């Protein structure tokens with residue numbers, strides 16, 4: 001069983017989702033290949049190898065937006081190598097390449113997978129709908145390769161005993177206008193401290209924090225706990241924090257040991273991004289707020305009282 | 319500039335949708351609403367059309383029903399709509415959807431194609447990229463800001479850690495996020511005019527797209543089941559001491 005995993009390199013490392021997918025691929029197949037888009041640093045290649053890729057196809061897109069070129073290159077390679085399954089992550093560049101590649105090869109994609117099951121030669125994926133209350137299993141009925149787009153944090157990344165991979169440089173074939181989008185500048189907008197995707201503790205705030213200024217209490221608590229800061233879409237849309245802080249269906253999926261939901265109602269689109277966290281602590285003044293349905297500890301109270309007292313209590317311990 | 323904006327009618331998200339027990343397809347009421355995420359694309363399209371004396375054509379694949387959702391987008395100011403509602407399409411996956419939309423856009427001809435990043439009810443999140451490939455266009459995706467200058471589209475593309483500035487020349491496909499613009503509300507005049515605007519309803523055969531539906535999509539739902547529930551936890555009413563419960567839990571979790 002040959003499985004490919006798409007990997008984008010940012011800041012010298014593959015996305016954490018690529019490593020999660022490689023770890024899962026190892027449990028499903030015996031021939032694991034990564035397709036890396038980025039500069040191809042030794043660290044990135046090493047991480048892919050350690051997580052199970054024996055071969056890495058490497059495409060350096062330069063300043064081109066990589067999607068169209070990567071899809072065309074993958075289509076050519078897949079035509080000769082015949083992989084059974086190609087995994088992409090539910091994140092921007094992965095989605096761009098998956099869509100283009102599937103259309104190019106005329107084969108379906110199953111998206112939003114939280115699990116992949118291979119049984120007697122048939123491949124199915126599990127999706128969560130209705131905020132995770134219902135699971136839907138869908139099987140591919142057509143020819144291979146099968147394309148799956150995987151939700152972040154569905155699998156845990158763990159290095160195996162793989163060494164350095166064989167690296168095969170790949171060029172994007174000439175595709176004319178479709179490949180002409182160019183990246184002019186890149187900007188980082190992340191908070192200091194741990195990354196949301198990797199943090200052990202996340203303190204997230206919602207509209208119930210009141211204002212951009214009062215959202216400062218979320219930042220203060222996060223600082224005290226060495227936590228990452230998260231937010232709902234309502235808060236991002238209001239401009240209190242950048243989009244890269246957003247947790248949920250159209251933001252990031254996170255799975256920390258401890259997740260704080262402060263002044264967050266618990267809309268379905270937020271829950272899908274955080275409900276698999278270890279311990280969920282919610283503070284909301286509305287006793288009926290849906291967030292309490294997933295909280296291990298739910299405090300019915302005012303964030304403007306509970307959070308400052310908590311900060312004070314934690315301060316006095318240090 | 320001729321602008322095609324992809325929009326979808328969906329069951330009102332305020333009421334959780336259901337799957338029919340036989341095929342597991344989403345049960346769609348006659349009155350569906352415009353997917354909220356599409357209002358941003360319509361707004362971007364209208365602003366560009368206003369700046370270039372262009373035209374906005376809505377393209378949609380969904381059960382037509384009362385056409386309420388499409389009329390909402392027409393009422394914002396779009397010029398006309400093409401909606402593909404064919405019984406054969408039930409159960410279609412992302413690729414079939416993209417083929418249908420791309421065929422409709424091709425028949426109409428467009429310099430710019432705009433879509434949301436994903437629909438609220440389906441959220442596969444790959445249909446626009448598929449359309450770009452089928453239409454042989456670059457795809458400027460996840461735009462939170464968009465400028466047009468002399469046939470070049472430049473966007474701020476949201477990434478996991480921030481944003482990139484990306485550009486391409488027309489023809490191009492763009493997907494827009496909910497941060498891109500502030501969508502306008504339909505005016506009374508707009509709502510009245512929307513009733514008169516042309517709505518084409520071609521069939522799959524008219525568009526020359528074969529093998530559709532779940533068979534043509536090469537995918538099949540085999541099971542729908544309830545997810546294991548997360549056990550409800552402790553709920554405490556704050557009377558001035560509740561924060562101590564949090565401290566206790568953080569100690570147990572060895573965070574402090």
Ligand SMILES: Cc1cc2nc3c(=O)[nH]c(=O)nc-3n(C[C@H](O)[C@H](O)[C@H](O)COP(=O)(O)OP(=O)(O)OC[C@H]3O[C@@H](n4cnc5c(N)ncnc54)[C@H](O)[C@@H]3O)c2cc1C
Nearest residue numbers: 206207208232233234248249250251263265270285286303
């Ligand atoms: C297609 C689509 C995608 C979406 N994607 C996402 C996503 O990725 N992430 C996301 O988060 N949302 C997403 N949403 C939006 C989502 O539906 C909700 O609107 C959003 O999560 C609500 O954010 P909120 O909880 O901050 O605000 P609200 O729902 O307004 O909740 C605020 C809460 O704060 C409480 N509160 C108010 N004051 C206080 C106080 N003083 N003390 C304590 N509690 C207080 C209130 O009781 C309320 O429960 C999406 C929506 C759509 C349609």
